[in-house]
Amino acid sequence: MRVARIAVIVVALIAGLFAMVLARSLGNKQQEAKVEPAKPTEQIEVTEVLTAAQNVTLGTSFTADLFSWSKWPKANIGPGYIVRDDRPEADSELVGAVARGSFLQGEPVNEGKLAIGGKGMMSSVLPKGYRASATPISAATSAGGFILPKDRVDVILTEQKNNRVTSETILNNVRVLAIDQTTEEKDGVKVVVGETATLELLPQQVEILSAAQAGGSISLVLRSLEDADDDGDVADVNSGTVIMVRSGMMSKRTVKQ
Numbered sequence: 001m002r003v004a005r006i007a008v009i010v011v012a013l014i015a016g017l018f019a020m021v022l023a024r025s026l027g028n029k030q031q032e033a034k035v036e037p038a039k040p041t042e043q044i045e046v047t048e049v050l051t052a053a054q055n056v057t058l059g060t061s062f063t064a065d066l067f068s069w070s071k072w073p074k075a076n077i078g079p080g081y082i083v084r085d086d087r088p089e090a091d092s093e094l095v096g097a098v099a100r101g102s103f104l105q106g107e108p109v110n111e112g113k114l115a116i117g118g119k120g121m122m123s124s125v126l127p128k129g130y131r132a133s134a135t136p137i138s139a140a141t142s143a144g145g146f147i148l149p150k151d152r153v154d155v156i157l158t159e160q161k162n163n164r165v166t167s168e169t170i171l172n173n174v175r176v177l178a179i180d181q182t183t184e185e186k187d188g189v190k191v192v193v194g195e196t197a198t199l200e201l202l203p204q205q206v207e208i209l210s211a212a213q214a215g216g217s218i219s220l221v222l223r224s225l226e227d228a229d230d231d232g233d234v235a236d237v238n239s240g241t242v243i244m245v246r247s248g249m250m251s252k253r254t255v256k257q
Helices: 002-034 121-125 203-215
Strands: 046-052 067-073 131-136 152-161 164-179 196-201 217-222 233-236 241-246 249-254
Touching: 121 164, 131 203, 131 217, 152 203, 164 203, 164 217, 196 203, 203 217
Parallel strands: none
Antiparallel strands: 046 067, 131 196, 152 164, 152 217, 164 196, 164 233, 233 241, 241 249
């Protein structure tokens, strides 16, 4: 019996010693892991850029409270951004500038989307080389009143010739600048059917529209957002030519009548 008890005690001692050594080894490893120096975090260089302090709509004249300086990563500074280090007085210098597009709150103010104040609002939002031309509309000739500023439309001429009524598209994919005096519908404002639509046209297109207004009835056809960016052809109903519009460049092609 004694031999058996001694053997049990010896085994227990050995097991306890082994457990103590193992625990001490694990503790040392954890301690080494804790004292391991932390890796330095990568520092992102930032600067301050001029941003919109709140949502700004097309045609808005900027006041001082619509500007704010916001921190921005230097690596993400885009062309046209206004940096405080370069132009510290820009938030006061640009007071009165007209927004040629919409800005969301916190969006950097791109100088390319601004027009110097003091000029007419409509002339400020017109791209270079374009003209604003108005045409009478009604619910029946403007997609039931669902055409809004910034939409893209086709212009159709309907006229009566020799007891026949004919319709043809004379302008493709033109931008609506305004409906009556409204340049941009705001949230919560109900759609009101206007009596006049102002279109963004090239000079040759203005001539086509003016001639068409004298010869018949004008209708606007709303284009889908899916093809609103497509270029189009413009038919000159008086001269028998098609004005090809491709990426802002125009060329004429004679067609048989």
